[in-house]
Amino acid sequence: MMNLLSQDRCKNKSIQNDVIHDFYFITIDSDLHVSVGDIVSEGQVLTSNSQKHLLTHSPVAGIIKEIQHHQQKSYLVLETDKTILPQKYELSTPVGFPTSVLIKKIYNAGVNGLEEHDDEYTVHEKLTKAYTQGNIDTVVINAVDGEPFVVGDYVLLLEKTREIIQVAHQLRLMLGAKNIIFAISKNKQLKETIEQFIFDDTKIVVELNSCYPLNSDKLLINKLIKKELSKSKLCSDAGVVVFTPTVFYAMYEALFYNKPVTDRVITVDGAYSVAHGVFRVKLGTPIAKFMRPFSVENSYVMFSGGPLQGQILEKEKGITKNMNAIMIFEGTNTSPEKQLCTYCSSCVEACPIRLEPVKLVDFIECGEYDRAFVNHLQECINCNLCSYVCPSFIPLGKIIKEGQMIKKDPFNA
Ligand code: SF4
Numbered sequence: 001m002m003n004l005l006s007q008d009r010c011k012n013k014s015i016q017n018d019v020i021h022d023f024y025f026i027t028i029d030s031d032l033h034v035s036v037g038d039i040v041s042e043g044q045v046l047t048s049n050s051q052k053h054l055l056t057h058s059p060v061a062g063i064i065k066e067i068q069h070h071q072q073k074s075y076l077v078l079e080t081d082k083t084i085l086p087q088k089y090e091l092s093t094p095v096g097f098p099t100s101v102l103i104k105k106i107y108n109a110g111v112n113g114l115e116e117h118d119d120e121y122t123v124h125e126k127l128t129k130a131y132t133q134g135n136i137d138t139v140v141i142n143a144v145d146g147e148p149f150v151v152g153d154y155v156l157l158l159e160k161t162r163e164i165i166q167v168a169h170q171l172r173l174m175l176g177a178k179n180i181i182f183a184i185s186k187n188k189q190l191k192e193t194i195e196q197f198i199f200d201d202t203k204i205v206v207e208l209n210s211c212y213p214l215n216s217d218k219l220l221i222n223k224l225i226k227k228e229l230s231k232s233k234l235c236s237d238a239g240v241v242v243f244t245p246t247v248f249y250a251m252y253e254a255l256f257y258n259k260p261v262t263d264r265v266i267t268v269d270g271a272y273s274v275a276h277g278v279f280r281v282k283l284g285t286p287i288a289k290f291m292r293p294f295s296v297e298n299s300y301v302m303f304s305g306g307p308l309q310g311q312i313l314e315k316e317k318g319i320t321k322n323m324n325a326i327m328i329f330e331g332t333n334t335s336p337e338k339q340l341c342t343y344c345s346s347c348v349e350a351c352p353i354r355l356e357p358v359k360l361v362d363f364i365e366c367g368e369y370d371r372a373f374v375n376h377l378q379e380c381i382n383c384n385l386c387s388y389v390c391p392s393f394i395p396l397g398k399i400i401k402e403g404q405m406i407k408k409d410p411f412n413a
């Protein structure tokens with residue numbers, strides 16, 4: 001793991017609500033629940049993907065104006081009806097409901113898809129498995145610093161501590177767990193804020209040194225309870241459920257207010273950006289309009305996500321559920337030219353999973369997926385540290401991720 005230069009000026013910012021826009025661009029999943037011309041209410045399901053267990057709800061009341069296609073994606077264009085006031089969600093207690101009903105409620109609220117972490121399981125799958133296994137000992141709030149600049153989870157936990165503790169406590173009851181751990185990077189203000197709300201010994205705050213990618217759930221579990229989990233295992237196999245503050249807060253709104261996910265918290269920042277901040281934005285918010293106040297010039301390039309794992313932002317028209325940050329960097333959107341490997345082994349030294357990225361890439365590029373698999377291709381957590389340290393600018397992390405998608409498991413194929 002690696003201590004990366006961390007710019008955390010946004011940690012001192014409060015979450016600002018974005019303005020209401022005239023139009024929203026909702027990425028269409030496989031199933032469409034509305035048609036052009038339909039009048040929709042805020043919170044209504046617009047699109048879903050049953051295979052990926054995704055549901056996307058309308059961020060505002062309005063009318064479906066058209067379906068647009070852009071760079072192999074399709075979007076619902078939703079025109080806001082500004083005469084209709086934002087939906088008010090009434091408090092409703094989850095106490096007394098069976099766990100299976102509450103897990104379904106979380107699913108129906110569209111919490112799946114907010115996850116940014118390394119495993120492939122949805123919130124719903126993790127909760128269902130944890131409940132049916134009946135072995136959960138600890139509920140973990142994973143607020144450890146991740147990529148540099150990306151601080152939305154930190155700010156959300158600082159501002160919504162009471163709510164996140166409340167839903168963590170509810171989850172502990174639902175799953176029959178004993179303890180709740182707040183895993184945070186060393187930070188006096190956050191630790192003291194959380195401890196103000198802790199009144200019994202079932203909850204503790206564990207402070208850790210910031211070391212990317214310690215925020216990966218499985219590395220974190222290894223650090224907290226000394227259990228090593230392979231990629232194919234769920235955290236619940238170690239008796240733990242782990243979610244980020246973003247997911248906990250969405251579960252809070254689902255369980256205590258019947259509110260579906262219609263917005264999310266994102267960080268705007270970057271090495272050369274003049275503007276920065278943490279914002280609550282509605283899903284489908286037009287990115288061009290949202291970024292306009294920051295006067296992003298043509299010489300800047302925008303990333304969706306952090307500087308290590310992020311993707312150049314050119315495909316999406318609207319904010320999506322898994323978009324935790326927009327980073328602005330100086331430069332063009334072309335990567336430095338890839339050079340020949342010098343066998344310096346920097347990528348091997350950097351890998352937190354003790355893989356040999358250079359070897360995996362050789363196998364993938366030769367189409368030898370079985371050999372890549374034997375060398376633990378599937379254990380890669382896609383942290384991208386190997387690419388970050390490579391002096392030859394070889395996009396190791398990207399090639400490995402693509403290799404993982406091409407060949408899941410040659411022995412079960
Ligand atoms: S191979 Fe690269 S991307 Fe995968 S875990 Fe190792 S350093 Fe991270």
Ligand code: SF4
Binds near residue numbers: 340342348389390396
């Ligand atoms: S860091 Fe780059 S140059 Fe060095 S061994 Fe790995 S792939 Fe080769």
